[in-house]
Amino acid sequence: MQRIGVFICWCGSNIAATVDVKRVAETIKSEPGVVFAENYQYMCSENGQQLIKQAIREHNLTGIVVGACSPRMHEVTFRKAAEEAGLNPYMVEIANIREHCSWIHKDMEEATEKAVILVRTAIAKVKLNAPLTAGESPVTKRALVIGGGIAGIQAALDIAEAGFKVDIVEKNATIGGRMAQLDKTFPTLDCSACILTPKMVDCAQHENIDILSYSEVEDVKGFVGNFHVKIRRKARYVDETKCTGCKLCMEKCPSKKGLNEFNMNLNTRTAIHIPFAQAIPNVAVIDSTQCLKFKTGKCGICQKFCEVGAIDFTQQDTFVERQYGAIVVATGFKPIALDNFNEFGYADNKDVITSLELERLMNAAGPTNGVLLRPSDGQHPHVVTFIQCVGSRDTSGCGKPYCSKICCMYTAKHAMMIREKYPDTEVHVFYIDVRTPGKNYDEFHRRAVEQYGVDYIKGMVGKVYNENGKLMVQGANLIDNEQVTIESDLVVLATAIEPEPSVRKVATLLTASIDTNNFLTESHAKLRPVESPTAGVYLAGVCQGPKDIPETVSQASACAAKVIGLLVKDKLKTNPCVAMPDEMMCNGCSQCANVCAYGAITYLDKEFRIGGGKTEIRRVASVNPAVCQGCGACTVTCPSGAMDLKGFSSKQIMSEVDAICKK
Amino acid sequence: MQEVTENKEFTPNIVAFCCNWCSYAGADLAGSSRMTYPANVKIIRVPCSCRVNPTFILKAYQQGADGVIICGCHPGDCHYVTGNYYTRRRIALLFSMLNYMGIEKERTRLEWVSAAEGQKFSAVMNDFVKTITELGENKRLTDLRVKEGE
Amino acid sequence: MTKEERMENLNRLSGTDVKKCMKCGKCSGRCPAFKDMDIKPHQFVSMLARGKVDELLECDAIWNCLSCMACVERCPRGVAPAAVVEAVRDTVVRMQGKNGIKAEEIPPIVDELIPQQLLVSAYRKYNK
């Protein structure tokens, strides 16, 4: 015999002003199965919860319905209260009479009537609820960080410091990422390498960190606490354990015409190379598309000269497979391609460059040894014009609809650095808006204007063209309502950034949700900003949204804190509202497994009695409750109705339908 | 006699299935933003729009619903990664079939409403209630078997 | 007609959503006739958005817009300033006695090389 208790909350006047809560409680009292109904000012308060607990004990309730605010708000509160009173927490249902009723209706009669129906619906459901117990799954005490830029490095260091093992998987030959390419960092103008490389070294030396460079995640199985990851270690044709980083091979390599990716293709490098001086690991890699040995079969000079015999042309990709408890995604960004922005003349003029290219041109380890020279003729530019928002905030389909966030600050930085180093250089900046929220950020931008005399022009550039050897930058000056054409020597495009394209594959492997701009989606924009909705997956850096270094580092540390919080647990509680097949009805047809995004469904051959003392073996579905997330896709796909969802069973939902529809 | 009852002001009974992560949250937002919509919309919370079995929809009509609306996360934003993609196919086929059988196609609707779209939720519900009110009581879906004159 | 109605008419006739403008000025940065426009391309968009209909209807820029679509082509927000210019011009020439070019003005400026299409297009653009 069901003994249901109903608790109607006033929520102060939030509910009580529109819904006659007393009448609701009175009406509900006569519902079959209801043995107790009460109303109270604040059910979620200590006293309100006490009321519930007391009623459960006194009236020996088998299920309760709370008519209150959204279950998204206090379902957990009331479940806890029920549990404390000895009732299974899943014997609680919430009737949302605030957000879905009192707040949207004005007429008391109407709202009260609806509240009664909503409570009845919840009663209908709770009568079919079954006690559920959360399962447990073990936690592998090791974390994986995908991406070895500053975000990945910071997250790995923090996790490692807490005593957990961490692997960094980096697709390039060295960790360091985009930050390693930068010259100076805002708003302090300290040297990027000076603050990054010590962290890279820390990673290499940390006993808990294993760096898998030149590697990519190939496959991910499992779930929070128990990810099973397959990692491809790409052949670098150099034995990592033997190479000492002496660079003799680089001196001898005859193939010197490869574009230097680290320097944004502004100069060349040898086929065998170490990406940059402070690379970690400091180990060479051979570009097999460029190497003569691979192209012609002849050469092998590096092999002859390598004193430790590290060169191995026969090396193949290998795979490692490891278990992880948590995964941090920190795949970073790249500037967008400028194919859709020919009006800025990037393709036709060598002296129209992107901001990241300028970083390399300004960097002491860059192609010009830090002397600002224009790429076309190696001359000093005397007029430098910056164009902001190239490809950002563009909803026409050519660029990206979002603000890339970092461009205003780095453009101010570039402008300042040029004026600092070359005071004879005129610097203009075309901007739409200058967006510099952040500690000491606007001050930084104002310094560029006030102290360094950078000419900020409000307006967008319409066309950049070459005339008599000069770059003519034609744009609007909206403040003066004029069209200006600035004769420039160098034009720098503050190019929009986009997530590193490989993040798509990573997202698919992790079933982490991703938006139309390829940014990974966080669980909650405000309250769970570093967690992916996929449990056990955390997001750091630009893969989640445009952000600068300070924000990236904060987010990485936040990820680390979340990961540590997960890894210190020995067991995880799992969501008990999972799918469950009725084996007696299951056809074993695999339709359910086909729609399961989590791979939670497997099939077993089981023996069943079929009457007359006979048995038969049938293929039946089996759901791993630790992996199932409880979406219910399988339940609808199942033709026989064998698959059902605990907590949202077909019977429960249909009883709700009935309660709403029956007049 | 029947004429008279039909002319009485008709308030439709509408069942809305909302996914927990987007549309139910969108409905909550509509509530906390005090965006009104008629009281004859009653919401059933499901984990994902892909939990909505066509049977539930038909059952609602059998029990006297005049309109059924299914709301889920926008395609690509599903909390369960791919759930609403399956919803989209199933519901597209179901809608087409109901239409094929001569059931008013306006009676059943699917909308993508995100957790941030409180305004959209309220607008959709207002519009849907209006549509169903104009359409009148659901008869065909409970009437298919009885022949004329019987 | 009230000001709101005239604004509504211009919006409808232009077929473009001026609210999408983010005031970057790229249209004016690109416009080849900029110097001859008393109201600049970006102003057409912002003035329509702000309801400055009368000022728009009295401007000279509508006769100098080249209809070259450079502003439309490169607007990062998918707004069409040229369509606003044309909507204003259409509205003006549809008024009594407001044709942009009179038949008697033509002969003195026509040389023998002038292509038909220049005359045709001028009539279509400036007259109703």
Add this chain to the structure above:
Amino acid sequence: MKISYYPGCTLRTKAKELDTSARLCAAALGVEMEEIENWQCCGAVYPMGTDEIATKLSAVRALDYAKHHGGKLLTLCSACHNVIKRTNEDMKANGDIRFRANNYLKLDEPYEGETEVLHYLEMLKNVVGFDNIKKAVVKPLGRKIGAYYGCLLLRPSGVMAFDNPENPTIIEDFIKAIGGTPVVYPFRNECCGAYVALKNSELPKQKSQKVLASAKEKGAEEVITACPLCLYNLQVNGGDILPVKYFTELLAEALGVQA
């Protein structure tokens, strides 16, 4: 092969040489341009107003004719191409205009943008093929030639889909095919200002001189165009900076076709 062809008003009068050379060259390249019956002037400028219907009907008539005669409509004059292509897009994508235009025309079967509008240059590129033109050339030109696109062929690019609107290459490829050296200059896709010539004589002068000066600066010896209006403006208002010709005239020259 045969292809329906829309000449347009100016090609019948002031720009006869454009029409004649184009027909002769096409014939030499195995394409027969079949002039459509009873064509009317397209109006020479695309009316953007959302309520402009009557002004688009002549284009729709031509399109509908072509729909029943091979499905393709060949244009030559840039202005006609712009007007007809954009009107066709309206008939395809804009339900309101489609409905109202069809309402006027009362065709046997409503016209819904089925015809493919093809510019002569697109025909050379995609139907004949620049490689085949190269083979047919008897007198490679060997001159430095600047392509002048102007605005009408390229913009709005979403509808015209002619070439990259900021960095087009089709005329340059054409120049290469007839043995010339293309000269790329930044003002080849800038407007020459001709449309306002009757209202403002100064602006077209400035704009066309800028175009020709830019071409000359980058080394062009002559400039070619597909537009009678541009040709007129560049010749009359361009300050005699460079000679300007129709691209078909050079094609005829290279193919050795007597115009």
Add this chain to the structure above:
Amino acid sequence: MKEVETKMLERAKELLESGEVARVVGWKKGEFCYDPSPATFESVEELKDFTYDWFCGANLSKYLIQISKKEGKTAVFLKPCDTYSFNQLVKEHRIKRENIHVIAVECRGKFDIEKIKAKGISFVTGAQLDGTQVKVSTLYGEETLEKSDVVLTKCATCNKDYQVQDEAIILHERTKKDVDRFAEVAKLEAMTEEERFAFWREQLSKCIRCNACRNVCPACSCVKCVFDNPASEISAKVNSDKFEEQLFHIIRAFHVAGRCTDCGECSRVCPQHIPLHLLNRKFIKDIDNFYGEYQAGETAEGKTPLTSYTEGDTEPNDVFKGEAK
């Protein structure tokens, strides 16, 4: 057809005698010439009742679900349409492929005794194809009918080809028909909403809920049907209210959507002659239109349209847009 039958019989004997297979699934003679029924033959003796003629329309694939679980190999004769059902069931792990030896058999369409009877011909003793005509022999002599008037509805639009075979007994080539299997669906679609409603109301009101459609359907092969399962909340043995008919048929069509091979058995067996295949074909047509051509049973692997998706799929509210034209 006699030659085909002889060959089949020879082959069945061979297979059973050699012990290559433990049983053969085919058809056995009925009381009349026109009611052969599916049967399992486990010995050469049993084969005396074996038949294969113009009335062997039944689809044998579904029987293999149980039979393939038995010890030893089973040989089965499959017509083109049956091979699709076979593949689909293999895909769904219902038939153990390795236990089955598939013999593709010739089929040039099967005859519908109901259609013959409808022509006023009774006491039929046999029927043979003669070109485009059918010679029907009766107790009272011979009648000649057009083939197109006699073949089963499902055969009239069939252009199916064998999708699976381990060997074949085919003596005559089939000719491709120039027919559109969706023509009837399109006709219904072209009607007004009211007309469609009236059509289906008329048809479904005939349903006596005998479950013949469900029992014959190779896709409806659930261990336990939802309509027999009280937990499903829609179980019903008979129609307790006027709503349940449409519920039953809509849900049944939905459950087999993307899996239905269009074998047409549902309409063939319906004692009330409800054109049930028009429901399934509507789904097939929609699936083809919305998600690209798909034929269930063409392969024994891969996902079905309802267990796959693309990011740019048709929106449910847009499925009617085509109508506006």
